[in-house]
Amino acid sequence: MRSISPAGGAVLGLTLALPLALTACGGDGGTGGGKGAALDGRGPITFVTGKDRSGYLQEQVDGWNSGHPDEKVRIIELPDEPNDQRQQMIQNATTKSDAYAVLNLDVVWTAEFAANRWLAPLPKDRVDLAEMLPATIATGQYRGRLYAVPSTSDAGILYYRKDLLDGAGVSAPPKTWAEMWAACDKVKKTPAGKGVDCYFTEVNKTESITISAVEAIASSGGSVLGPDGRPSLTTPQAAKGLEFLVNARKDGRMPKAAVTLDTEGGRRYFQSGKLLFQRQWPYQYAMADQKDGSSKVAGRFAVAPLPGPDGPGVANLGGHNLAISQFAANKASSLDFIRYLTGEPSQRANLLATSQAPTLAALYDDPAMVAKFPYLPVLKTAIAGAKPRPVVVRYGDVTAAIQGSVYDAVTGRTPIDQALSGLQGKLGPLTAP
């Protein structure tokens, strides 16, 4: 023991010193935390966002910094994984640190962050919301108050192989599920359609299956939570929606392996040319259309709004909103920066550079933009009719419950009605007022 004690002591000493040093570094926080309503304070701020894959964000921030030398913005990049971003933002909020000022929030986090008083309420009269798509504004609100300004949006759309449909004599993309299956059967009979799978939407046990389920249920006229915020899953509409997902896999419309594919797996699947219809986000469009050989379907596909049981379906809303941390010191600068990032010039430039969908309605109708991004009109329709995922404070628990029940139904472990009544029971306490 004596021989190892000095070395061991040194190691332990280091282990001890490390967290102390770290807390010392973070100790400058905690001075913010103003009372709320008035957004005042000017000076340097931070912009906290997930990993910027495009590399364009710094350029946009530079544009702001050159015009506001006293209110410079520093980007704080968080990990790629959304849940890790949420964790770090929550940690920052629970220590009431002013290290984070402007937060780039996923649309489903608004309720949780607002209810915990981590966000400063925003004055509606000082943010230009009139030009924005109404569905996106709803995602920035909690109980009628505005907490976040929509900066990018997203909604599911139907990708389809135009060449295969043309070859089978189907002139228009399907508007209903029945039309979609009929088109599949026709394509399968053509030589080019041999070995091509019919349909894919994400059903792996992650956030993706929640999105697929909410879309299917909303398309059938149901909803996970009713207008009163309580679960409403024991309805025929909800059963019809879930039935669509379950039968798609059971009847072989979707391959059995669908439960293992994530968003990127789905993209590679479509790009391999083995898939006829796919529910996917708009980001895939540019990649699937690459003419460098990475995509076998370049120039052979098109997009349409999602189909539903009796007519067009209802897409689910994705995207991000910008909010101000309750504990930020310079809230006035933060609001100005949010208005800069969500303004028309920034959104236009961002769309061109990163192809992230904007929240300003006018950009979707701009001929120059439509020429570059042919999916914009379809996406606008999709977002206009889109529904958000359940707006609840305990979203993490709610989505985990949905994932479990829907996955069990899709893989045939539990019958549909049993899965829905089970989920209804689980969501009850989670959504209690």
Place this chain on the structure above:
Amino acid sequence: MLLSPTLLVLGLVIGYPVLAGFRESLFTKGQGLDADGFVVEGERFVGLDNYTAIFSGERADAFWNAFSNTTLFTVTTVLLETVLGVGMALIMNQAFRGRALVRASILVPWAIPTAISGLLWRWIFQADGAANALLRQQILWTADGFPARLAVIIAEVWKTSPFIGLLVLAGLQMIPREVHEAAQVDGAGPVQRFCRITLPLVRPALLVAVLFRMLDVLRMFDLPAVLIGVNQRSVETLTMISWFEASNLRYGSAAAYATVLFVYIALIAYLFVKLLGADIIGAARQRTRRPRAVRGKRTGKAAA
């Protein structure tokens, strides 16, 4: 007196967090909403409610599922790793051309960070991946289900067998050559020599390796989380439940799960040392030839 700085440091870095975690597990906060939809602030003392909640209703199903997963992974992987690890050590201990290369390549899996090997195996186990191509099957390894468990066990064994191999190799190198030679002269065959000489002499090193692996695998999180994902019934371990609770802001409940896991691990370690550990020290005492430093270190570890 000479030990007091060590005890102080141990108390600070081990004792305090354990007690703080236990204290946290007796509280709850931020669960209700007020009339305006804001979370009610403030911590509330709830006694053992966080613990009783673990063992009641639907939460109990999740707990026992995670408990049996954790135990299953521990038993299967440690057994397989021990067999493979001893085999690896025996190979690494032989004198042959290219031994350095074999030793290095056996250790590679241990050198790769778990998250990376998780991604690696995820790629192997994907529906159109190498595993299915090799087996000519269409097994959905990475979907929540029984094959996911197998996938985790395979990846874990691949990753950590070298650890046991390495520790056993160190033990093997301590065995004097003369003992083997004497046995050979007495007419003992290879199997007999392995069972009668190698195993008993390497046993102390092997037991320490197995103990370490058991303590490690009982708190497994990263491999199943990366390979299969979180919230997957078939591979959810106790640490994953604790993580889920913490990530949904129920820190008290998360601390309760962590404390239960801590007690479980402590119990296993205690039983292991009690049943086999006393024997380690006894065996070491009998063999006066073994260097003192090694023995001192081992008892130190067993005590920790």
